[in-house]
Amino acid sequence: MTALSGAASLDSLKETLRHRHDRRGGRAYVLARWAAAGLFVAVLLGLVVSIAIDSSQAIAHSGIGFLWSGTWNPAANQYGAGILVVGTVVTTGVAMVIVVPVGLGMAAFLSELAPRWLAGPLSMAIDLLAAVPSIVVGLWALLVLSPVFANHVEPFFKSIPVLEWLFHGPAYGPSILLASVVLAVMTLPTVVALSRTALSGVALADREAAMALGATHWQVIREVVFPGARSGIAASLTLAVGRALGESIAVAMVIGNNPSVPHSLVAPGATLGSAIVNQFAEASPGIGTSSVIALAAVLLVLTLAVNAGGQAMLRGMGPGRPARVRKTRVAQ
Amino acid sequence: MSRRPAVVVLAVALGALGAAYGASASVAAAATTRPAASAPGGPLGPSHDTKTSASVSLSGAGANSINPFFEKVFYEYHQKNSKTTITYSPAGSSVGISDIEQGTVDFGDSEIPMAAKDLAKTTRAILQVPVDLGGVAISYNLPGVPSGLKLDGPTLAGIFNGTIKNWDSAQIAKVSGDHKLPNLAIVAVHRADSSGPGWDLDDYLIKTAPVWAAKVGTKASKTWPLPKVGIGEQLNSGVATYISQTHGAVGFVEYGYALEAKFTNAALKNKAGAFVGPSLHSIGLAGSQASGLSAKKYSIIDEPGAATYPLANFSWTLLYKKNPDEAKAIAIGKLFDWVVTTGQQYSSSLGYAPLPTDVVALSTSTLAQLQTPQGGPLFSK
Numbered sequence: 001m002t003a004l005s006g007a008a009s010l011d012s013l014k015e016t017l018r019h020r021h022d023r024r025g026g027r028a029y030v031l032a033r034w035a036a037a038g039l040f041v042a043v044l045l046g047l048v049v050s051i052a053i054d055s056s057q058a059i060a061h062s063g064i065g066f067l068w069s070g071t072w073n074p075a076a077n078q079y080g081a082g083i084l085v086v087g088t089v090v091t092t093g094v095a096m097v098i099v100v101p102v103g104l105g106m107a108a109f110l111s112e113l114a115p116r117w118l119a120g121p122l123s124m125a126i127d128l129l130a131a132v133p134s135i136v137v138g139l140w141a142l143l144v145l146s147p148v149f150a151n152h153v154e155p156f157f158k159s160i161p162v163l164e165w166l167f168h169g170p171a172y173g174p175s176i177l178l179a180s181v182v183l184a185v186m187t188l189p190t191v192v193a194l195s196r197t198a199l200s201g202v203a204l205a206d207r208e209a210a211m212a213l214g215a216t217h218w219q220v221i222r223e224v225v226f227p228g229a230r231s232g233i234a235a236s237l238t239l240a241v242g243r244a245l246g247e248s249i250a251v252a253m254v255i256g257n258n259p260s261v262p263h264s265l266v267a268p269g270a271t272l273g274s275a276i277v278n279q280f281a282e283a284s285p286g287i288g289t290s291s292v293i294a295l296a297a298v299l300l301v302l303t304l305a306v307n308a309g310g311q312a313m314l315r316g317m318g319p320g321r322p323a324r325v326r327k328t329r330v331a332q
Numbered sequence: 333m334s335r336r337p338a339v340v341v342l343a344v345a346l347g348a349l350g351a352a353y354g355a356s357a358s359v360a361a362a363a364t365t366r367p368a369a370s371a372p373g374g375p376l377g378p379s380h381d382t383k384t385s386a387s388v389s390l391s392g393a394g395a396n397s398i399n400p401f402f403e404k405v406f407y408e409y410h411q412k413n414s415k416t417t418i419t420y421s422p423a424g425s426s427v428g429i430s431d432i433e434q435g436t437v438d439f440g441d442s443e444i445p446m447a448a449k450d451l452a453k454t455t456r457a458i459l460q461v462p463v464d465l466g467g468v469a470i471s472y473n474l475p476g477v478p479s480g481l482k483l484d485g486p487t488l489a490g491i492f493n494g495t496i497k498n499w500d501s502a503q504i505a506k507v508s509g510d511h512k513l514p515n516l517a518i519v520a521v522h523r524a525d526s527s528g529p530g531w532d533l534d535d536y537l538i539k540t541a542p543v544w545a546a547k548v549g550t551k552a553s554k555t556w557p558l559p560k561v562g563i564g565e566q567l568n569s570g571v572a573t574y575i576s577q578t579h580g581a582v583g584f585v586e587y588g589y590a591l592e593a594k595f596t597n598a599a600l601k602n603k604a605g606a607f608v609g610p611s612l613h614s615i616g617l618a619g620s621q622a623s624g625l626s627a628k629k630y631s632i633i634d635e636p637g638a639a640t641y642p643l644a645n646f647s648w649t650l651l652y653k654k655n656p657d658e659a660k661a662i663a664i665g666k667l668f669d670w671v672v673t674t675g676q677q678y679s680s681s682l683g684y685a686p687l688p689t690d691v692v693a694l695s696t697s698t699l700a701q702l703q704t705p706q707g708g709p710l711f712s713k
Binding site for chain 1: 519548573
């Protein structure tokens with residue numbers, strides 16, 4: 001292509017761009033854009049409104065106490081979300097106790113410490129783990145992990161004197177602990193992948209500056225890299241918590257589906273998601289179905305609250321830079 | 333560019349119009365070519381059941397417990413009559429009922445037939461046909477303890493309400509006569525979803541254990557009434573999986589599933605005071621003891637007879653009395669006429685007892701009530 005024809009085609013391109021809104025294709029595109037955006041909002045609104053309407057019968061039946069009442073027993077027409085909210089929060093909390101140190105440790109290892117020949121395949125393996133469908137994780141936990149937990153893991157925790165009060169009671173296999181481990185397995189890849197990206201994004205100059213001041217490798221990671229990647233790490237944890245709160249199928253398979261107060265981590269429990277999975281297909285029409293939809297509403301609110309909280313936290317953090325300067329004792 | 337979406341929309345609209353026109357035309361044609369022919373389906377009965385002329389595909393949904401039997405008989409029927417294709421979704425009895433109410437399936441199936449008040453509310457009349465006879469096994473995983481551990485209603489109620497916590501408890505030893513049961517914690521496992529087997533056991537415990545009735549009331553429930561005791565698992569397969577991998581577990585599963593998993597099953601105290609374990613014979617007796625069976629009087633829990641197993645039930649298929657699609661209506665009638673007669677030969681190997689003669693008569697006479705879209709009889713006598 002000659003320079004002349006190149007300039008000519010550039011001119012024609014400029015001409016096209018200048019008139020792009022006058023052409024019918026351009027108008028159609030704008031229209032399609034607005035339609036798509038409108039459709040998205042309409043779907044979200046429709047979801048919220050229909051859930052609110054369908055769950056109103058349950059609230060009318062059980063009163064506002066539905067939200068904290070501790071009894072969920074469809075056979076006796078007693079519906080209350082309280083115990084299920086507790087189960088949901090506890091399983092998610094325990095999962096995060098596992099995920100935060102393991103996930104962030106792995107992310108730091110992959111981004112800062114691992115040699116390249118190891119970091120590549122390892123990251124790929126973690127991404128693959130993220131692609132495993134939850135039903136597969138649940139099945140594996142039910143068939144493989146559950147007996148191992150009943151016969152080895154849970155008795156082991158019980159044998160540790162201080163932890164005994166957290167793990168007392170008979171070891172059944174399906175339990176809050178097993179459900180939390182399943183949630184941890186499912187959310188770990190999200191945390192590792194996103195945090196690793198955030199950690200790698202911290203400017204090289206920041207690290208070099210710290211090293212020039214005599215900081216050790218560990219001090220650089222702790223004082224420069226992690227604070228610099230705070231907002232990315234927080235975003236990854238928010239996503240993980242959201243996913244853990246809503247996970248249903250895999251949890252229903254391993255939690256034991258017992259809606260009583262969880263007195264121990266090895267006791268069976270129930271979550272909002274697992275109760276929806278178990279009851280929805282066969283809920284009695286009317287009040288039963290409405291109560292299950294009300295559970296969905298509670299779950300929706302819980303998840304939205306976590307997301308909103310996470311976003312607010314992110315905004316408060318500002319850009320991904322060390323926000324505060326701490327006096328660090330540097331090795332002489 | 334901008335014209336393309338419009339063209340697509342136009343094509344879709346035209347296509348829909350064409351389809352609607354075609355459908356109405358074919359309905360009109362069918363109506364004119366066969367003006368109120370009496371009994372277009374011809375006679376029912378073993379020699380005619382598999383002669384369907386039109387190609388139809390039928391879809392059904394419902395009970396999980398009958399699934400092994402349905403899978404087998406639908407496959408065999410398709411082998412003999414390749415024009416009829418059947419799919420069945422074993423999502424649970426209540427799904428079968430709600431799907432047939434909403435008209436999203438051609439047939440439903442429920443372990444517990446629909447109540448009269450629900451039938452009155454449906455827009456289309458529904459017929460209920462007993463199609464198989466199954467039992468519910470109380471299966472346990474106790475190393476060294478063979479099948480036949482004797483249990484009665486009150487003991488079983490104690491196990492499932494959490495008052496009996498260990499296998500070496502005095503009450504179990506007294507009832508079973510087995511004083512060497514292991515010192516092992518009992519893990520009672522029930523269905524987390526609602527189920528026919530759950531209804532059966534609930535009904536048996538209500539009838540035989542005052543302590544149970546005092547706690548849960550006298551009306552049996554498909555949703556397990558005491559979800560806070562022990563472990564809940566989804567479907568027969570979930571309960572069976574849990575029992576097979578947990579020492580000390582005890583739970584209730586459809587007998588066909590227990591047979592397949594080679595579980596050890598308890599012998600339950602029946603109305604005559606004898607302890608009987610689940611078998612094709614003892615479940616069959618429960619079915620044949622039932623007198624005056626109908627969709628209203630369906631419970632065959634705790635029937636009399638020294639060798640009768642107390643936990644048994646018929647599974648009921650739900651059909652539209654008048655299906656607007658005549659070819660489908662004929663195919664459904666012939667299929668289920670075959671299932672309740674010739675098809676019963678496949679029941680035994682799967683853990684279901686063949687239907688007793690008087691129940692087959694009830695099924696075939698119910699199927700004979702199927703009607704054409706015009707309201708005439710679908711099948712001749």
